Amino acid sequence: MKIKDIISDRRTISFEFFPPREAGGVPGVIDVVNRLRAHAPDFVSVTYGAGGGTRAFTEEITMRLRRETDLMVMAHLTCVAQSRSDVHQVLQRLDAAGIENVIALRGDRPQDSVASAPGDAEFAHATDLIQHIRSNFDFGIAGACYPEGHTESPDLDTDISYARMKQDLGAEFLITQLFYDNAYFYDLVDRAQAAGITVPIIPGVLPILSTPQIRRFTSLCGASIPPELDARLERHADDNRAVREIGIEYATMQAEDLWANGVPGIHFYVLNRAYSVSHILRNLNIMGHDGA
Template identity: 45%
Template sequence: MKIGELLKSEFSISFEFFPPKSPEGEQELFETIKELEALKPTFVSVTYGAGGSTRDRTRRIVYRIHTETKLTVMAHLTCIAHSKEELLEILQDYKNIGIENILALRGDMPKGDFQAPKGACKYAVELVKFIRENFDNFFSVGVASYPEKHPESPNMEWEIRFFKEKVLAGADFSITQMFFDNSYYYRFVERCHKEGINIPIIPGIMPITNFSQIKKFASMCGATIPQSLVNILEPYAEDPEETTKRGVEFAIKQCEDLIANGVPGLHFYTLNKSRATLLIYQAIKHLIPPKVLSRLF
């Protein structure tokens, strides 16, 4: 199923996974997937490592989800380190095995003295155009968005401008970078609407289960951790159980507010764990709007 079409008729719940490095990690991941599959999410996605470092592992996990579960799966694809020939090969392979959804990303710049392959897609907008030019509408194409702007963007005007370019190139929907203050999301969506950007913008939710880890992630992607949240979590930084409890409580309130304000869905960054996401879902499931189609009869 194409995610762009599914978003027209239902509130989306989705989960993101990353490809494990070991057989043991893969087994644990599929135990997580089995638990979360019971929630009947709209889709799940699998990340792609910087510089294409997880190309084979991402493909393997995507294929296993596609063939071993009933889940709609989206493959992340970064372009900065691939030639167009490699991108064409990857995309054709996904088409051949029946994958209909791609999250088109530039990807993190590889460290060191990196030179992109000659003729490579250097930005996500170029990858979106490449997919549309070579596969027309076979794939539903998603892109990333940044309510607090991408770390490399000088300001929000710049951010909105380049986000709009991705939409005009053929993006069907967007998933945001994680954020912990909903006001950033609301202001971002309002600015997008003023610029005529009307694709679904799904908020990305990161349940906090490890405070030091989240601080590291937030600093890397430019996400603000409100001082009020720091005050809640800091006293329990060395207590995993209490951190998870407080982090889940915060995420529940965050999701409740987002749903009340009419978001098109919620995308959970699971870190390949199910417990926190399950707890949040159980607390908010009664608030999830029914499918649009069910309200027509």
């Protein structure tokens, strides 16, 4: 089944996980996914070397979840610094394993790679990957978009024009980068509509777990932290437990507002920790279905 068909049927709750650096970490990730199954996610996904990290276990976890659970699993796939044939082979393996949906991304260059790596000329952007997938496979396709603009974009208009190109080449829905001021998301939706984007745009929500971690993430992806929230995080910078509670409270407030404003779904960046997302979903009382 294609995720676009689920979205046209109901509002979705989805969870994103990341692969471990070592093989020994795989069971731990599967365990977190299983703990969150009680919330009946409409789909789950596993990042592919996000932030330049390891790609080694993404496929393994994606395929195990497909084989061992009844969850709808979306594969992340990036194309930066990879050859067309390597990317094609990953897609063939995903297809053979019965994965039906892929989020097609450019990705961030692995930290140890050189400025211009093999494959760069073949797949320079997510749009190239989307085009390749649409021409060669029958996957449901998602793409990424950026409420505050992508860090490399000269301006928001240019950025949204590439999101439109993703739709035109075959992306059936978009998931946003994290943000902490919903006004950026609503502005993105307005700009997307004005640019002719008609596919659903699902907001990505990341419950904050630690002050240094969220400062690192936001500085990497160009998202801003509202001053009031930032001041609270600063006050508790050495107390991860307190920050986690602030993160739950803040993400609950964000998600409540987004849900009340009719978003097509919410994609939670779980960071492989079940506690915060479980609490937020209990606070919201939306169990992966459009009951609210």
